Amino acid sequence: MPANLTPQYLEAEKKLKTAKTPQEKIEVLEEMLAVIPKHKGTEKLQAQIKTKISKARDEQQKKPSAKHGPSSIINKQGAGQVLIVGPPNSGKSMLIKSLTGAEPEVGDYPFTTRIPAPYMMKYENIQIQLVDLPPLTPDIMESWQLELIKVADAVLIVVDVSSPDSPSLLETLFAKLKEKRIEFVRDLDILPEESSFPVFRKKTLLVANKKDLDAGGENLEALKFFFENQLATIPISAAQGEGLEELKKQIFSLLHIIRAYSKAPGRKPDHDEPFVLKRGSRVIDIARAVHKDFAEKLAYARLWREGQFTGQMVNRDQPLEDEDIVELHI
Ligand SMILES: Nc1nc2c(ncn2[C@@H]2O[C@H](COP(=O)(O)OP(=O)(O)OP(=O)(O)O)[C@@H](O)[C@H]2O)c(=O)[nH]1
Ligand SMILES: [Mg+2]
Known part of the structure; x- marks a missing residue:
């Protein structure tokens, strides 16, 4: 059966020749996989691309170079891998501490967390892996962070609900990530908008942390208002342990x-x-x-x-x- 490859695919394939690092190769191969016409005639080619991606990932894991930051692979463990993503100082590490009992570094200054680290959270009779990450900002988006997001099973976006700037900060962050072909969605069953370029869609929950500092709840209302079509918002206080049982249930449900x-x-x-x-x-x-x-x-x-x-x-x-x-x- 003919493969009938599109110009979009051939364009992506061309870039493979110039990709030097495993990271660049992975990005190009993922793009090829995303745009390749999905039918019987391309099944073999799709399988070959997947094999190349996994080889490039192996290569990358063997040689984490300083230039490309930490290895972009955290081996998955337990019933699912959930990334804790968000702007600096929003309480990501504090949330991990409260959910797992582990002791990641928590600090009242931005960029406390420097490297990704996995922790296990018990949910009833299973274990779910939570990965603490350095902050993600519209200006600081390292390719290994994006790579981690793409392979995770789900994402929690943690924001500081006591800051009235959180909605606009998130909006900028989401726009920037969309340029990098990553989109956070509440459910994969909702069909994507027609788009000329394919995106990675990640099941995501919006976690409004530090609700103890948002006494009137106005900031929470604003956050919900801005993102209600895109994500479900859960108010919590990681420091005071409020809303955590509900959050655990929602994480389980998010993992499908x-x-x-x-x-x-x-x-x-x-x-x-x-x-x-x-x-x-x-x-x-x-x-x-x-x-x-x-x-x-x-x-x-x-x-x-x-x-x-x-x-x-x-x-x-x-x-x-x-x-x-x-x-x-x-
Ligand atoms: N009042 C209040 N403070 C919190 C809460 N959660 C975290 N904090 C405080 O917020 C600050 C930042 O917490 P971290 O957990 O280090 O934040 P982070 O998002 O991991 O920060 P980076 O690693 O720098 O990105 C610390 O001073 C925490 O004590 C909360 O629910 N309520
Ligand atoms: Mg941290």
Whole structure:
């Protein structure tokens, strides 16, 4: 089948010849992948581009040069990777401290955090990775920061709600990021606007921190007003621990994952060992996660779900929901 490559794609491909560093290569390859026509005739080419991206990432990880800052890869751990992004001094590190109990450096001056660092947050019976980042400003946007944003599973944007300047600061930041082809959205199900150039769309929550300093709540209202079409806003105080339980729930929901439990006949499921699956997964997906033999030989399953299923037989295509218990039969 002919690939029918567009001029836009060929233009991007040309840039590959001049890309020198792994970082530049990754950026060009990602652009090629974004603009390549998506059909059967280009499947092989798409796979080749993906392989090249992962090779360039490996190369980059081996040689983090001073010029390009820290390695742009933080190995993912746990049920999902969430980046903590925002302007200087907004309370990103304090939020990590309050959510994880770890001790990242917190300071009452901007640019306290210098390098990205991962931390684990417990949410009920799973662990979610939070990555503390140096501040992102319209003027200081290093390519490794953008690279991290592109590969993360989700993003929290933390702003200081006590500052009346936060909405305009964010607006400038978002505009600048859009030039770099990154857009923060509340949900990927909402279709993007028609655009001549493709963008990376990231599931994002807007976290209005330091609400203890916004007594009348006027700044919060202004922030919501400006961004309500684009993002959901959650008011918190990282320092005083307010709003954090709700925030954790929203982070879990943002990741679009579910927990399901496998159990043997006559036994109880182990609630400490959930299988973490993408939202929209089916019985066959948990079977695959348990063992490939189960996936290959699955005859049927029994399903338990609060208020709906009490061990009824279901087939491999049965969609799963969070907290489902499944008994696999081969
Ligand atoms: N009143 C109040 N102060 C806070 C809150 N969260 C953080 N702070 C203070 O804000 C300042 C900045 O906090 P950090 O966590 O270091 O901010 P950051 O966003 O990580 O800053 P950079 O690493 O420089 O980007 C510190 O003095 C914190 O004590 C909050 O909820 N309320
Ligand atoms: Mg910090």
